[in-house]
Amino acid sequence: MDLKLYLQRIGVDSLQPPSLTALRELHYQHLISVPFESLSFHCGERIFLDVEISYEKIVRRRRGGCCYESNGLFLWALQELGYHVVVHAAQINSNFPGLFGPPSHVVLVVKLDGRKWLCDVGFGEGIIFPIPLEDEREEEQNGWTFLMREEEEEWYLDKKVENGWRNIYKFTLTERRFEDFVEMCDYHQSSPSSIIFCKSFCSLPIPRGRVTYIGHRLISTELTAGGGTVKTTRDLTEEEIPEVLRDKFGIVLSRKLVPKDEDPTPPNYDYQHE
Template sequence: MDVQRYLSRIGFAGPAEAGLDALRSLHTRHLLSVPFENLTVHSGGRVQLHPPLLYDKIVNRRRGGFCYENNGLFSWLLQELGFQVTLLSGQVKSQKTGFYGPPFDHLILMVSLDGQRWLCDVGFGVPGFSAPLSLDTSGPQEQGHRVYRIRPDKEMFFLEWQREENSGADGDWAEIYKFTLEPRRWEDFLEMCQYHQSSPCSIFFCKSLCTVLKPGGRLTYIGRRLIRVVFPTEATELETTTRELKDEEIPGVLAEEFGVVLNSPLIPKDEAITPPPVMY
């Protein structure tokens, strides 16, 4: 790995030292620079969890990836910078079924730093948090207009958030995913990485998507739609606009809005997700 090239890719200009300020900056800069996307799956390719291949894809070719790619490569960067990183297995809650995905459904990171533990995740979509969350408190953790918490229950931890329209002391908490702190290895995620590229029960197989955090909002491509979200401020409310795309427009939109240029033609896809036969 060329660490400086990676840092340049995400626009990180501060001291690359293993401290909390650097961790927060690296996390946020990654989300602002590297899209969460599955376009390899819909342009004739297959994702391979081999670190040098991920580095070439995300850093050299300026692409993005889904959780195994973005978080996997980010863990390598953090280790190179001297951070103590542990791979964790998460299970994402389906908004459609109300159930969770299987184990190894999601790859996330725990960083241990100066006696404290931090949850890092640069490989998630719309509900994702922009800066590391403390694993040492179950109280609310505010990030701009959003509020998160990590609720422990025996050996399990539940990442929860209050949606934009539901925040405040009386707001309801919605579960995003659950996880344990049991250390995992890259190899543990290989089977689920293939599952998400081939199963009609996976959003990554059923829908072509690309999303990236923006200062003050988020930009998302899915199927044949471009969705632009402007986050609320004290003076404004959440604003969402959707633009319908023609097939021939999509490559240009991906290049101009996300910086993503594909080597092979994209086949846009936005099909219904089949509920899995086993519910967790």
């Protein structure tokens, strides 16, 4: 794998030694260049916990990826660049009251200049820049406002919405290996509680908003001056989907996509106490 080709893929001009400025640029450029997507699974392909496969897909084939692919590739790049990175497992808020998914989402924490920074380039509505692990840390990023908070040795990432705060996920600082997520990678491709299984999607942040393809819809979300959002939805025919993926996300699929847009089921309660 060629680090320079990865940097070209995300629009970063040169190799820089570890610094907060360089880390912020890498994180942002990856997010705006590599779509968060589940399209492979809905084209009859498997998603693998293999950084070399993710590199071939994202860098050489100019595709996007799910959390394992994008964060796995970002982990490799940061390590190659000399950053001190630790892998953790987050539980995604299922939006069913009181229920979190299994500890399946890969998040990265970079130790830099005596502080810890949460990095996550593999979540559709998450942070835009690294955010420090500091209790009650509130930060505006690209128009969105995020909050880091700690409760009983668990860290929570919240996002501001019109009626308050919405939790995105939670995690502990138990260190994991990237290889530990093989079972969870399979889970997301077979569980009716997983968005990867239930929806064919592709998403990218745009200035003060986001553009997302799901099933037979294209959704544009724009932030308003008052902190609210305006969503515009366009219904798509199957013939229009390849054109939308190419024009909005730079993705050209080599296999036929089977659009899917089903609601996930509540996660298994056994995972709530992981």
